[in-house]
Amino acid sequence: MSALTWTTAVPLASLAAWVWLLWGQGFFWRTDVRLPREPDPLDEPEVWPSVAVIVPARDEAEVLPLSLPSLLAQDYPGRAEILLVDDGSTDGTGELARKLAELGPYGPELTVLSPGEPEPGWTGKLWAVRHGIAQARAAGTGGAEADFLLLTDADIAHAPDSLRRLVGAALTSRLDLVSQMARLRVATGWERMIVPAFVYFFAQLYPFRWVNRPSARTAAAAGGCVLLRTGAAVRAGLPDSIRGAVIDDVTLGRAVKRSGGRIWLGLAEGVTSVRPYTGLRPLWRMVSRSAYAQLRDNPLVLAGTVLGLALVYLVPPVWACAGSPAGGAAWLVMTLTYVPMLRYYGQPLWLAPLLPVTAALYLAMTVDSAVQHHRGRGAAWKGRTYS
Template identity: 50%
Template sequence: MALSLLSLAVWAVLLFGRAGFWRVRRPPAAPAPAHWPEVVAIIPARDEADVIGSAVAGVLGQRYPGPLWLVVVDDHSADGTADIARAAAATTARPQALTVIGARELPAGWSGKVWAQSEGLAAADRIAPQARYVWLTDADIRHGPGVLAALVARAESERRDLVSLMARLRCDSVWERLVVPAFVFFFAKLYPFARVRDPRSRVAAAAGGCMLASRAALARIGGFAAIRGELIDDCSLAARIKPGGAIRLDLADDSVSLRPYDHWRSLWDMIARSAYTQLRYSPLRLAGAVAGMVLTYLVPPVLALGWRVWPAWLAWAAMALAYLPMLREYRQPWWLAPLLPVTALFYLAATIDSARRYRLRRGGQWKGRTQAPVRP
């Protein structure tokens, strides 16, 4: 009984004391600025032949009234990524806005993506030195035509140094339907969006698929060198920028991930790649995370079904009710809500595997690189 009451208390705190993280709300459209500032977009790309064309077309197809430039950083691709990017740009109304550069060799102490972004920022300084904003996006994200204008309007009207959107992830396969909405739910629980945009809160987060950062803010923190070794680059950038400027994170309407996760293994690898990094490679933090996940997500159904303890039933019901708004956001059926403990168990196992990979010096693997710091 005591354990079930503790689990119920956890869910009471989450529902009423965690800034309403479980609600799905979007702000009203921001007013258009009197002057549309110059923007330069940066896409780091490493072997992205299957998606880079759509990403480039999305950026250069923006209905943005101001000057817009795009830098694609070809990070030693072997699949023709650069040529596909150029061909895609030629089909848009802004073919001259594209610049493709090759990244230099990855220096020691830098993560691959952050180094490519730094290379792109250096090129952006040459191409568009007067650009007020840098739009950081990924090679597997397709943006609708009004995304950039909405981002800039928000940044200008609210005087934000960083405005980010969490792209809508693909949710078509069975595994995507089981895991993807929960991924966004867990992220929002860890980084409540209301606290991210609150200047009085220390919570800082962003989503790497769509980040509009002011050039002044990037200069203030020393550019990407400030986060050069970070694997979770988006949240690290937000944490650097927020102490000196306002930031914001919302769910996207029209920025869509093109990356498929049709098999459980690809979703497992997505989690395991950075979960232990999020815990700062700490065994104590890992133990705390395991205990917290078990108490929050696994204790309620086990006690409710096995011992029929009423507080456990209430905790399980609170969990399902909290999850429903995210399921509706991803257009998934309500009956997936009571199955959240199954997904939580999947995440828990992948997190433990993330620590195992780190111990085996295989952490942070992506596109042929192992980028997590070497354990002592």
């Protein structure tokens, strides 16, 4: 291939990829897939179903004072209880949770469980979820099996009406799973660079409109906030059927949809993460610990991903700076698709043209994830490493 042909073909291929992503990838770049702000009073049930809120927690004493009170203060009109599963914490997470529950007149009752170390083949989080679900099914609220399970992480704070809106959406639309992508914290410079792009890339991989279409094969969930019918969990064999999953939220969504359940995934209003990422290192670890697992630990898929990321995100600015109109057009389309996510996070729009820089960082994180995997240190989280 001549230099002239190469110079013309590469940016044109990148532009073609962006035209496809703009129109053919489920409008992933739009941020309008959300729960209704207020449930319709006409759709509210006479008797609200019971809910067990399951919170797996491992060394979460730093964030628990900011998140747990929001669950204890839910104004849910039905019966609800909170099951915090202390997954071998060494920082007093379980005792702190009990103290927080004693501070005020709250609605849902709190129970702290301690299941011990996970059995072989289980990830710590899913081991904790297993014991929470078992407790919810054995006793549940008011001595009966809970109708719904809310799986939420220990760093997630909920608006007072969060549980009511989630259950209302599940009942109104007859959904088996309702999941919201929690709004992550964006305060530092590195968080501004990494976090909105994290959600943008997730939506590109799992377009919400495709996830929410019963006939589509695409399925996913966001692990920070998953409302699940107990019956749907039983039909899907959860969590035993996904016990070794590193990317447990996506795997859970797939399991529910494959078992015939109807699922919904969208961006959150009133569901936020309070976990701080004070520098590049914790953000890098957040991405790299599961990036290679997303590629099924396959070197060939990794190679294809690196080439694809380079073509889609790195070629446009490089060729645009070299004077290529196609490269400039591709960079423009890329920039415009990132603007809605920046607006959702309330970030300055001048960050949009810098998306290629962030993509280069994600590419490096993905390669590092593969390197750590082959060194036996992949998928490491709070003192545990999973294959």
